[in-house]
Amino acid sequence: MKIAYFDCFAGISGDMVLGALLDAGVDSKWLTQGLSSMGIEFSLETTRVIKSGLKGLGVLVLVDTERLSPTKMFEIINKSSLDEGIKLTSCQIIERIVQAEAFVHGICSHEVHLHELGDKDTVIDVVGSVLLLHHLGIERVYSSPLNMGGGKVCCEHGILPVPAPATAELIKDFPVYSSTGADKELTTPTGAAIITTLGIGVDCMPKMKVERIGYGAGSHETNIPNMLRVFIGEAVSVYEEDVVTILSTNIDDMNPEIYDYLIEGIIKQGALDVYLIPIHGKKNRMGILLNVLTMEETVDKLISFIFSQTTTIGIRIQHMSRKKLPRQAVEIDTKYGRLTAKETIIEDKKRVMPEYEECLRIAKDKNVPLQEVYWECIRVTTQA
Numbered sequence: 001m002k003i004a005y006f007d008c009f010a011g012i013s014g015d016m017v018l019g020a021l022l023d024a025g026v027d028s029k030w031l032t033q034g035l036s037s038m039g040i041e042f043s044l045e046t047t048r049v050i051k052s053g054l055k056g057l058g059v060l061v062l063v064d065t066e067r068l069s070p071t072k073m074f075e076i077i078n079k080s081s082l083d084e085g086i087k088l089t090s091c092q093i094i095e096r097i098v099q100a101e102a103f104v105h106g107i108c109s110h111e112v113h114l115h116e117l118g119d120k121d122t123v124i125d126v127v128g129s130v131l132l133l134h135h136l137g138i139e140r141v142y143s144s145p146l147n148m149g150g151g152k153v154c155c156e157h158g159i160l161p162v163p164a165p166a167t168a169e170l171i172k173d174f175p176v177y178s179s180t181g182a183d184k185e186l187t188t189p190t191g192a193a194i195i196t197t198l199g200i201g202v203d204c205m206p207k208m209k210v211e212r213i214g215y216g217a218g219s220h221e222t223n224i225p226n227m228l229r230v231f232i233g234e235a236v237s238v239y240e241e242d243v244v245t246i247l248s249t250n251i252d253d254m255n256p257e258i259y260d261y262l263i264e265g266i267i268k269q270g271a272l273d274v275y276l277i278p279i280h281g282k283k284n285r286m287g288i289l290l291n292v293l294t295m296e297e298t299v300d301k302l303i304s305f306i307f308s309q310t311t312t313i314g315i316r317i318q319h320m321s322r323k324k325l326p327r328q329a330v331e332i333d334t335k336y337g338r339l340t341a342k343e344t345i346i347e348d349k350k351r352v353m354p355e356y357e358e359c360l361r362i363a364k365d366k367n368v369p370l371q372e373v374y375w376e377c378i379r380v381t382t383q384a
Contacts, residue, residue, distance in 0.1 A: 011186025014125025019216025056215030149186030252287030
């Protein structure tokens with residue numbers, strides 16, 4: 001799998017992303033040509049610069065000062081001849097900027113005026129970044145924690161603390177920090193939107209075979225090189241990685257008939273998995289250890305549900321890294337009809353397992369034993 005790791009030790013901005021990816025081996029003329037179908041008149045000025053002894057590529061987008069509404073931005077992108085996937089991803093990034101601005105100003109998204117972010121170079125930065133990643137064959141993007149910088153930033157709303165409110169909204173649930181001595185805005189709203197939409201925040205560089213390295217220069221002079229570094233290469237691990245949250249609680253005083261309803265409700269609240277373990281606790285009481293596996297964004301909702309539906313008065317929370325086999329949903333044709341199965345890959349071999357709910361549906365529809373549906377699925381996938 002081809003991956004890109006952005007080392008944001010001096011923050012990230014839209015032009016720094018362009019510079020880093022171009023410096024990794026793409027001709028700026030190719031990028032200019034690739035963006036031409038949007039109908040925006042612009043040019044890219046690239047300059048080799050040295051910052052604190054490091055060589056990098058500075059990119060300046062030269063464009064007129066007309067500002068665009070979010071609707072106009074979407075229209076320009078969607079009317080272009082770019083690949084549909086590039087259009088969709090670019091619009092998702094801009095939509096996140098719009099939603100962040102709407103939230104911090106307490107208005108509806110259709111009322112948002114992007115001010116500086118409405119400049120045409122925002123469209124060039126966003127779409128150009130997505131286009132370059134696609135051109136380089138990047139399948140997954142990783143990012144170090146973002147250096148936010150410090151101090152104040154001047155904008156049309158006045159002088160605001162770093163990170164600016166919209167940037168702060170965009171970096172939610174993403175690892176960030178502020179280095180001492182960098183009294184400037186190092187991570188801009190556009191840079192934050194690009195990396196938090198496309199990337200997975202990690203504490204250290206993922207295992208990879210590095211093939212290319214690029215440095216994109218920023219405009220600041222700081223006590224650290226104002227550069228964005230990108231590593232591009234093949235992922236070494238065959239596993240997918242993420243971080244999950246485990247909610248655990250011991251229950252020894254609840255009617256066991258309630259657990260069936262509880263488990264169903266926990267799954268409906270967005271949990272990835274739930275399981276029960278019999279335990280022998282204090283005062284020789286028999287009890288149940290309830291474990292719920294979930295992602296960070298559903299933690300609060302699940303905690304509230306568990307407290308309201310059980311007799312427990314305390315819940316333990318653990319964050320754990322997880323490795324998974326790559327997987328995808330596939331459709332298989334059986335003598336009973338078409339159904340969805342889960343395909344994983346291990347040691348370059350595909351393994352297809354039927355989904356229980358799908359097999360149950362077929363068994364009920366065709367009035368055949370459930371295990372025969374399973375056997376038929378295994379027979380078909382084994383012969384494929």
